[in-house]
Amino acid sequence: MAKSKFEQSLEDGAHQQIKSLVGSWKGTSKTWFEKDVLVDESPTEAEISSILDCRFISYDYRSSLERKPLAGKMIIGFDIPYQKFTFSWIDSFHMGTQIMQATGDATENGFSILGSWGNPEYGDQLFGWRTELQIISNDEIVFLAYNIMPGEEETKALETILTRVI
Template sequence: MEKMSFAISLERGKHLDLQSFAGKWKGTSRVWFEPDVLADESPIEGTIESILEGRFLLHRYATQFKDREVEGVYMIGFDLQSNQFQVAWVDSFHMSTAIMFSKGNANDHDFEVLGSFSDHQQPPQYWGWRTDMHFEKEELIIVAYMISPTGQSQIATEIRYHRTT
């Protein structure tokens, strides 16, 4: 199968699909550390902008966890060679000084990527982190699930955004 060019993808492929996330957003951020126990719910504001002629999206957001200010940045792309979404994520709360890289296969429905992080123990155990982005009616919903080293999944964060522009 012939690989799609960037120009065609921007016209009718995944790069066009990514553009639908661009805009200014406000909403609610929720965090869980254990199943069914909401640790925090706070307002969130974010921007998602198309960068580098539509090749990538840059998602910047600001929220808080309890009284602590939290900032984060996602760079989101779709690699035409591997046919995968790719994300680099940093923030001032979950990631400390690390960058989490995630990737996920293209599908016709939602945007979903999977990354991992170490618990910094000796020997380290690796936890998975799955992020889903999708529209539900007029909301952009970004949900992340933490996956234990044994494969158990639980919701970790949820952002429910409404477009402001």
């Protein structure tokens, strides 16, 4: 019997790639609010777990920003029909009470996805937010995030380097 597209992806495709991330991670997060001005560097702990037989993964992290605790969650998946990586992201700092949806393409060693966020206090235009995952090895990953102000070039906002604990 032929394998389903999901079974094939889980064996040697995008779902195999995200499944390989399941585990416990520790590292460091850096935050920038302005170009080239590092605001904070804090320890980070993360747990990546499988959801629905690895159709998705949950990336749950805890860190701090300027000594104030923060936590977040990304539900990450790969949309087989559209051949795109996707995520939904919430956290206690950047997103407030919003949920960001993002989608994008595979890269050589992970993905690059683009979402947007806004607030009527800042006007009608939405800000862009590009997130990259770089899988350096089985035991090291890097999340990078870039803020895109309306009409401006993107600037690095976050860099989280994680090493597998378990």
